[in-house]
Amino acid sequence: MPFYYFYDARYMAMLIPVLLITLYAQFKVSSTFNRYSRIANSRHLTGAQAAAEVLRRHGVYDVRIERVRGNLTDHYDPRTNVIRLSDSVYDSPTIAAVGVAAHEAGHAVQYAVGYVPIQIRAAIIPLTQVGSQVGIVLLILGLILSFESLFFIGIVLFSFTTLFQLVTLPVEFNASRRAMETIRSGGLLNDQEANGARKVLSAAALTYVAALLMSIVQLLRYVMLFSGRRRND
Numbered sequence: 001m002p003f004y005y006f007y008d009a010r011y012m013a014m015l016i017p018v019l020l021i022t023l024y025a026q027f028k029v030s031s032t033f034n035r036y037s038r039i040a041n042s043r044h045l046t047g048a049q050a051a052a053e054v055l056r057r058h059g060v061y062d063v064r065i066e067r068v069r070g071n072l073t074d075h076y077d078p079r080t081n082v083i084r085l086s087d088s089v090y091d092s093p094t095i096a097a098v099g100v101a102a103h104e105a106g107h108a109v110q111y112a113v114g115y116v117p118i119q120i121r122a123a124i125i126p127l128t129q130v131g132s133q134v135g136i137v138l139l140i141l142g143l144i145l146s147f148e149s150l151f152f153i154g155i156v157l158f159s160f161t162t163l164f165q166l167v168t169l170p171v172e173f174n175a176s177r178r179a180m181e182t183i184r185s186g187g188l189l190n191d192q193e194a195n196g197a198r199k200v201l202s203a204a205a206l207t208y209v210a211a212l213l214m215s216i217v218q219l220l221r222y223v224m225l226f227s228g229r230r231r232n233d
Contacts (some may be wrong), residue, residue: 036096047089047101054105076107099197106175131160
């Protein structure tokens, strides 16, 4: 295949800034989490206790809270209705732990109240999985075989991964908003501590913005390749 399939000045002009944003986002979330993981909150509230309190204040009582190995591996699993908190969050009485745990509890609340964006995200997960696996294969085959229709189908399938990243933004922002509202109204943290928790969640949100930008750049690259092939035919 010609070299321009892999290199394009326009593509690089989009890719390099997004790569820098991605690296900054990863650094920001790691450094901010580590900073506030070293500061205990005044109530000595652990992450597990904070998550339970958020659930209680929203009238959600059927969600389990469990420990999961790893660092920043915290997540809510809607299939089993379980909040899984990492070792550095589950029984840690720090500002960061409360912020992260409250955020994951916010996702559980979203499912409990039928928050529309998270329902949309859950509905397109199968399409996203197909797009990220089959779509890439079709894109490669379309290029190798010079099969325009196959390449186009690959683009359509891959676009679902971009749609997933787009829908993820309001889901994550809303979970953080719910977390911070409960942290403040419930007195889980004092004002200074709550500001630290907000910084942790804001840093985490930047990683989702970076993921969306990267997905958009990749999608645009495939579209440019497709348009370039059509012009050359």
